[in-house]
Amino acid sequence: MKSLGSIRRSFAPWADPKSIPFIAVKNVTKKFGDFVAVDDLSLNIYPREFFALLGASGCGKSTLLRMLAGFEQPTSGEIILDGQSLAGIPPYRRPVNMMFQSYALFPHMTVENNIAFGLKQDGMPKADIAARVDQMLKLVKLDKFAKRKPHQLSGGQRQRVALARSLAKRPKVLLLDEPLGALDKKLREETQFELMDLQQELGLTFVVVTHDQEEAMTMADRIAVMAHGKVVQVATPPEIYEAPNSRFVADFIGDVNIFDGTVSSAGNGTVEIATESGFTVRVASNEPPAVGAKAGFAVRPEKIRVGRDQPACAPLNAAQGEIWDIGYLGDMTVFHVKLKDGKVVKASSLNAVRAVEDPLGYDQEVWISFDENAGVVLKD
Secondary structure, X not given: OOOHHHHXXXXXXXHOXXXXXXXXXXXEEEEEOOEEEEEEEEEEEOOOOEEXXXXXXXXXXXXXXXXXXXXXXXXEEEEEEOOEEOOOOOHHHOOEEEEOOOOOOOOOOOHHHHHHHHHHHOOOOXXXXXXXXXXXXXXXXXXXXXXXXXXXXOHHHHHHHHHHHHHHOOOOEEEEEOOOOOOOHHHHHHHHHHHHHHHHHHOOEEEEEEOOHHHHHHXXXXXXXXXXXXXXXXXXXXXXXXXXXXXXXXXXXOOOEEEEEEEEEEEOOEEEEEEOOOOEEEEEOOOOOOOOOEEEEEEXXXXXXXXXXXXXXXXXXXXXXXXXXXXXXXXXEEEEEEEOOOOEEEEEEEOOOOOOOOOOOOOOEEEEEOOOOOEEEEOO
């Protein structure tokens, strides 16, 4: 099998104007009475893409997934899959399969019978069913557990049975609704990479719904961040994290510090913002707001340095404060620094060595600082 890394570096069909979407959601709205769950949403998903719908509970992501599966019908708009409109096509006639968060395994059936269930319903010959089930068991590394029942399996093994059952019918698209939510943290992290490798090996299109940012960032080729039934931004994980297009996305994805202020100067690819915290931010910006406009500056904790000495860049991109809280997480240390105006800034430092001489402690006076390209300007 090819290196997953090399595949992912070169995979970007959305960047090619000639690419034809495999799934096209066109101006879809879904209402439940007066409540608008999905609001005039348009979205393109490409063949072999691992696509994530990310958002808080109630944002419409699961409703969109259910419309793709055929369990809900759009109030208006159209969904096209592989050139065919899905309007009026029942779930069992669609070339998609869905893996539910609960796994929905039949408790009285063995692993192999759970996997074979959909194939039997389709009337596949017994010999072909046996071959397909054997293939699926090997694919998810459960061939030694074929005769067990769900209650005799661990949570991770049940998750793999549900996945094998979903893949057995060889759908064109696999829909996953919070597929790893029932697993513990370590197993969830391991399974994320297994799903990625499996998706590449099978060459299928995966659409996953999750509220877990780390899960989406790890697995997806692209992420659609949703809020109130709309897509706020669609981009690759690095673009979503490093270049959020709005305050909502910056605040929703990962940890972030946002400094509000007024644009004091702009030009030559940079903008300066006089912040409400009493210092000036200078940041690289190709589309700076107008002088005098209100703006925000978003910078991630890992981009902020914390030290005792005044940095050379001060008073630009630097402010003085005191350490309010310290969190040791093993791989990194998190500092909460309270600035003179009372704003608390979060900074993180990688623990690259086992011990640090004269480490920073509580209530110490420190400076925070960051580079000009460390963050982004937020216009809204």
